[in-house]
Structure formats: structure tokens, C-alpha cells
Amino acid sequence: MTAYAVAHIVHLFCAVAFVGGVFFETLVLSVIHTKRVSREARREVEKALSYRATRVMPWIVGGLFLSGLTMAHRYAAAFAHPFANAFNTQLCLKVLLAVSVLGHFMIAVTKMRRGTLTAGWSKYIHLAVLLHMILIVLLAKTMFYVGW
Structure with missing residues (x-):
């Protein structure tokens, strides 16, 4: 297996974990900030999530960016001419x-x-971050299928 293939797999797993985590916190967990959840319960949940997030997410983000940088070498020409075609842009x-x-x-x-x-x-x-990630996922797919 090539370094690119390994980086691609690591990148996908880290992206799923990161996007999933941000999606969950933004759209699902936001319910704890309503009057349905007591202040004490909200603080306990936030404390537990904050503890876990600060220990796990840096590794996931690091893996995501390191694998992305590893894959970027394949596309050096695209970065040199960002407006040459739809893919590069x-x-x-x-x-x-x-x-x-x-x-x-x-x-x-x-x-x-x-x-x-x-x-x-x-x-x-x-x-x-959620909006950025939605656009990144969309671009990750459309750059292989959409041209102009």
C-alpha cells in the first residue's frame, strides 16, 4: 500500500470523526442549552464533554491535517495553478x-x-466549523465530478 493510500484512509477516518463530533455537538447536543435541562445537569455534561474533547480532538485534527498534507504532494501542480481548471480551484x-x-x-x-x-x-x-466542514465535504466530492 502506498503512502498516499494510507494517508487517504487515515484522512477519511479522521474527517468522519471530526465532522461527526462537530455535527453532534452543534445540532444534537445544543438541546442541553434549553430550559428542559437544569443548569447543574448542563454543567456536568459540558464538563465531561470538554474533558474528552480536549484530549481526543487534537489527535483527530492532527491526523486529519497530517494526512491531508501527505496527500497534498500529489496535487502540487494544482496548487501552483489554482485557477487553471475547476478541479484546481x-x-x-x-x-x-x-x-x-x-x-x-x-x-x-x-x-x-x-x-x-x-x-x-x-x-x-x-x-x-460545521458550515466549513459541510463545504469541505461537498468540495471533496464535486471536485472530481464538476467542471467548468
């Missing part, structure tokens, strides 16, 4: 969105560790 846009996701993730982790991650920041970051 979509690939470069996908990478740009991924860098933005990394930036949002680093802000969230930093704020969590400092204890300055407010509910508003958390909601914004989760929603922004």
Missing part, C-alpha cells in the same frame, strides 16, 4: 476552508484551556 478552496477550520479549532482549544470560552464563542465556533 475547488481543491484550493477546500484547503483554504480547512486552514480556517484549523484556526477556529485552535481558538476554541486556547479559550477552553484559559477558561475564557463563553457560550456565545462556543456556539459561533461550532456553527462556523
Whole structure:
């Protein structure tokens, strides 16, 4: 098996874990911020999730980006000419969105560790990352089928 094939498999597994985690936290777990859940219960859930997320997600994000960088070598020509065709443009846009996701993730982790991650920041970051990830997944598929 080639290094590209291994990186591709690792990338897919990490992407599924990351996108799934963000999807779950953004669209499913947001119910704990309603009046149906007591403040004490919400704090317990948030504490448990925060503990797990800060230990697991950095490894998943690291695996996602390292495998992505490993695969990027195959597409060096596409990065050199980002507007040459639809594939190159979509690939470069996908990478740009991924860098933005990394930036949002680093802000969230930093704020969590400092204890300055407010509910508003958390909601914004989760929603922004979810929208970025939806676009990245869409681009990951359309770049092989959509041309102009």
C-alpha cells in the first residue's frame, strides 16, 4: 500500500470523526442549552464533554491535517495553478476552508484551556466549523465530478 493510500484512509477516518463530533455537538447536543435541562445537569455534561474533547480532538485534527498534507504532494501542480481548471480551484478552496477550520479549532482549544470560552464563542465556533466542514465535504466530492 502506498503512502498516499494510507494517508487517504487515515484522512477519511479522521474527517468522519471530526465532522461527526462537530455535527453532534452543534445540532444534537445544543438541546442541553434549553430550559428542559437544569443548569447543574448542563454543567456536568459540558464538563465531561470538554474533558474528552480536549484530549481526543487534537489527535483527530492532527491526523486529519497530517494526512491531508501527505496527500497534498500529489496535487502540487494544482496548487501552483489554482485557477487553471475547476478541479484546481475547488481543491484550493477546500484547503483554504480547512486552514480556517484549523484556526477556529485552535481558538476554541486556547479559550477552553484559559477558561475564557463563553457560550456565545462556543456556539459561533461550532456553527462556523460545521458550515466549513459541510463545504469541505461537498468540495471533496464535486471536485472530481464538476467542471467548468
